[in-house]
Amino acid sequence: MTYSGVITSAINSLKNLLPCQVTLWYQRKIIYTSLPNPLSQLNDWPIIEEAKRQNSAIMINSPRQHHLCAQCPVIDMCSLALELFFPFAENSLTSGSGLCLQFPLESLTSMQVMGLNQWLRHLKSYARYFEFLIKEGVYKQKELLHTQQLNYLLSLVPEGIVLLDEQKKISTLNERAEQLNLAHHYHHKRDLKDIHTQGHQFNSALSPIQIKVKNFYQDKKFIGAICHTQNFDTISPLPQRTQRSPVFPGIIGKGPALQKILEIIKQVAKSESTVLLRGESGTGKELFAHSIHELSSRNSGPFVAINCAAIPEALLESELFGYEEGSFTGARKGGKPGKVELANNGTLFLDEIGDMPLTLQAKLLRVIQEKNIEPVGCSYPLPINVRLIAATHRNLEEMIGTGTFREDLFFRLNVIPIFIPPLRQRPEDTELLLHYYLRKYCILLKKPFKILSYAALQQLVKYHWPGNIRELENLVEYLVNIHNQDIISPEDLPITIQQPIKEENQPIGIQPVEPQTRKSSGQRSQAELIQMLNRFGWHTDGKKKAAAALGVSLATLYRRIKKYKLKE
Numbered sequence: 001m002t003y004s005g006v007i008t009s010a011i012n013s014l015k016n017l018l019p020c021q022v023t024l025w026y027q028r029k030i031i032y033t034s035l036p037n038p039l040s041q042l043n044d045w046p047i048i049e050e051a052k053r054q055n056s057a058i059m060i061n062s063p064r065q066h067h068l069c070a071q072c073p074v075i076d077m078c079s080l081a082l083e084l085f086f087p088f089a090e091n092s093l094t095s096g097s098g099l100c101l102q103f104p105l106e107s108l109t110s111m112q113v114m115g116l117n118q119w120l121r122h123l124k125s126y127a128r129y130f131e132f133l134i135k136e137g138v139y140k141q142k143e144l145l146h147t148q149q150l151n152y153l154l155s156l157v158p159e160g161i162v163l164l165d166e167q168k169k170i171s172t173l174n175e176r177a178e179q180l181n182l183a184h185h186y187h188h189k190r191d192l193k194d195i196h197t198q199g200h201q202f203n204s205a206l207s208p209i210q211i212k213v214k215n216f217y218q219d220k221k222f223i224g225a226i227c228h229t230q231n232f233d234t235i236s237p238l239p240q241r242t243q244r245s246p247v248f249p250g251i252i253g254k255g256p257a258l259q260k261i262l263e264i265i266k267q268v269a270k271s272e273s274t275v276l277l278r279g280e281s282g283t284g285k286e287l288f289a290h291s292i293h294e295l296s297s298r299n300s301g302p303f304v305a306i307n308c309a310a311i312p313e314a315l316l317e318s319e320l321f322g323y324e325e326g327s328f329t330g331a332r333k334g335g336k337p338g339k340v341e342l343a344n345n346g347t348l349f350l351d352e353i354g355d356m357p358l359t360l361q362a363k364l365l366r367v368i369q370e371k372n373i374e375p376v377g378c379s380y381p382l383p384i385n386v387r388l389i390a391a392t393h394r395n396l397e398e399m400i401g402t403g404t405f406r407e408d409l410f411f412r413l414n415v416i417p418i419f420i421p422p423l424r425q426r427p428e429d430t431e432l433l434l435h436y437y438l439r440k441y442c443i444l445l446k447k448p449f450k451i452l453s454y455a456a457l458q459q460l461v462k463y464h465w466p467g468n469i470r471e472l473e474n475l476v477e478y479l480v481n482i483h484n485q486d487i488i489s490p491e492d493l494p495i496t497i498q499q500p501i502k503e504e505n506q507p508i509g510i511q512p513v514e515p516q517t518r519k520s521s522g523q524r525s526q527a528e529l530i531q532m533l534n535r536f537g538w539h540t541d542g543k544k545k546a547a548a549a550l551g552v553s554l555a556t557l558y559r560r561i562k563k564y565k566l567k568e
Contacts, residue, residue: 007032007133014101014126021102026134028097035102046071051087051098057124058085079104084120086127088134097134099127147172160229166222182211182229250287252436255428257421261288268416269295274368276353276413277391279420282470282551285391286351288420293347298387301346306339309355309556316360317376321367324377340373340384348386353413354394354405355556361406368412388413393552395525423465423472430461433469437476447480456490463497466528467551474548496535496549526564529557538568 011022011032023033046068051058060083063069072078080102087098101123154161154174160182163172170183177183215225251262268275269292277285286305293303311319322338340348350356356364367373368388372381390413399405423430434452442449452460465471475494483492490498532546547557560566 007130007137010126010129010133018101019103021104023100023102024130024134025100026097047083047085047100051085055087057087057120057127059083059120060085084123086124088127088131097131099130162227164225164227166224168222168225171224177229182227251284251291252432253426253429254432255426257426258429261418261420262291264418265292266295268292268418271416272387274387274413274415275389276415276417277389277420278417279391279393280422280466280468280551281393282468283420283422284469285420286349288418289347289349289351289389289391292389293349293387296347296387298346302343303347303349304339304343305349305351307351309352309553313357313360316357317363320360321363321373322375324375335375335377338373338375340367340386341375341382343386344384346386348388350388350390352392352394353390354392354396354399355559358404358406361409365406365409365412368409423468424463427461430465430472431457433472434460434476437473438480441477441480445477445480448486450480450483450486450488453487453489456488456493459490459493459497466532467549470551471549525560526566529560529564530566533561533566533568 007024011024011034014020015022015034021034023035024031047058047060050068060066060068061081063072063080063083064075064078069075069078082103084101084103085098086100150172151174154172157174158176160177161174162170162177162182165171173183211227211229213225213227216223251258253259265288275289275292277288279285289305290303293299306319308316318336318338320338320340322336322341324335350364367384370381371385372383374381394405396405396410396414400407400410423433434457438450438452441447460472467474475497478494479488479492485492528550529546532549533542536542536545536549543557544554547554550557552560
């Protein structure tokens with residue numbers, strides 16, 4: 001029952017006991033009355049000041065003739081025969097407060113018969129009960145206000161703060177403490193003997209964190225404590241705020257290889273020319289495409305992405321160009337707009353363009369040239385205005401040589417080629433990415449924060465990362481799920497990390513692909529595929545693991561096996 005519900009219940013109980021009206025004052029204001037209007041609107045009655053002066057209960061017989069009621073504006077309407085006022089104790093909480101009972105003329109006879117003095121003793125007890133309820137309500141209201149004020153103040157503090165009660169249980173913690181998962185950490189260190197005022201160190205995803213504690217005592221008895229964090233070093237507690245530029249959302253890094261690409265993207269975004277993003281799987285090509293869109297004049301329009309390798313060939317045309325109602329069996333009533341049409345006045349991102357079938361390559365070439373589309377089943381062209389960004393990890397020059405990619409389409413797409421550097425060429429960014437994903441998955445999976453030992457960190461920085469950032473993210477999620485220790489050591493890393501495959505570097509930035517480079521790239525891709533299959537096995541599960549290690553889909557892996565005519 002709520003506080004107001006308790007008071008209402010007590011008043012109803014009193015009214016059922018006695019034939020009277022009840023008025024309850026708090027600090028000279030009526031907070032409850034059963035009197036009819038306009039009496040219910042009167043505040044600061046003279047009887048309150050008189051009760052305060054006498055410091056005792058007041059009984060008024062025949063209120064219409066009593067001097068305390070002489071100034072009452074409704075005295076001529078008064079039908080009361082008796083009034084009893086019981087003041088509450090005079091203090092800062094209940095000054096000008098009390099309980100007043102009003103007895104109509106018809107009830108006075110029964111009161112006299114029952115013995116008025118005897119009832120006065122019982123009514124004083126009722127008044128003390130109401131005084132207790134008022135004080136309790138005020139205390140609860142103040143406690144709620146203080147709690148809300150405290151929570152707001154704690155939200156402004158950059159450090160993680162945890163408040164403990166007299167039983168050493170967490171009573172309050174701020175948002176920063178929740179981000180650092182301090183509650184989970186504290187539950188493993190419940191005894192404050194383990195957390196000293198000089199500082200107790202634990203590991204976060206970013207750097208060692210120091211917890212300091214201030215204990216509070218009353219008469220040498222522990223009554224609570226405040227725990228707060230302090231970083232050992234100057235590393236920002238939220239790296240995405242310092243290393244993730246709002247101009248390039250989701251792109252993390254500060255190394256020269258990445259900065260060079262970002263500078264190119266800033267320039268490219270200003271134009272309307274077609275962009276071809278080249279790079280290995282898992283390098284985040286869609287993030288770069290999205291950044292180009294956000295920095296361009298089309299950023300108020302849609303950004304529509306489609307993965308050409310993820311959609312079956314039979315459905316790809318209708319997904320790209322849409323279809324009219326009744327154009328084929330199962331077609332949606334009213335038809336469906338394609339991705340190209342949805343991207344009108346915006347940007348269309350064609351991921352894995354190297355996996356687009358030859359028949360669709362010809363249609364895409366026509367769309368680029370004529371700036372219009374013909375949905376399946378439509379008899380007339382629809383004009384479109386889109387900026388095209390394509391991406392691939394495939395060697396398109398080699399595919400042109402084998403006849404699996406149109407040369408004329410390549411030249412249409414390759415207006416501004418941008419080569420995204422693989423992670424192995426970004427050693428300065430590897431550590432930042434590891435810290436970012438450790439923090440992300442510790443929070444997401446509600447796990448205690450972890451750090452990498454120096455040896456493990458160095459091994460991961462030196463690792464060649466064939467699956468690039470996608471592989472790194474998957475590895476971190478695995479480590480957070482599997483390992484319960486605060487520190488991740490080299491022995492905790494998968495065998496593929498402990499025994500890395502060395503690879504040659506690949507070009508960075510906008511560079512032409514020379515014939516010799518094309519050949520060596522294909523040879524490396526084939527050699528890498530064979531190594532992964534030999535490591536994980538040629539059976540289905542082994543191929544799934546090999547595809548994950550390479551950062552490609554299982555379908556792409558099978559296409560490569562077929563392309564290179566590989567057999568166990």
